Amino acid sequence: MDFDAPNIIAALVFSAVGFVYFSYGKKQTQLPLVITGGLLMGYSYFTPTLAWNIGVGVLLSLLPLVWRA
Numbered sequence: 001m002d003f004d005a006p007n008i009i010a011a012l013v014f015s016a017v018g019f020v021y022f023s024y025g026k027k028q029t030q031l032p033l034v035i036t037g038g039l040l041m042g043y044s045y046f047t048p049t050l051a052w053n054i055g056v057g058v059l060l061s062l063l064p065l066v067w068r069a
Contacts, residue, residue, distance in 0.1 A: 032068070
């Protein structure tokens with residue numbers, strides 16, 4: 001992970017979305033939201049560039065919408 005400002009901001013934004021997914025999924029006992037939230041909170045440690053960080057974050061953020069349909 002590059003430690004530059006855009007990459008850190010992207011990681012924080014997607015981690016915040018993951019926290020909301022995780023909290024809401026835990027409250028509603030919906031396992032897909034809990035899993036996706038956990039992945040969103042931790043994936044940014046394993047992405048090497050900003051493009052990968054944003055790409056994986058967007059895909060994981062949309063995953064519950066696809067999973068539910």
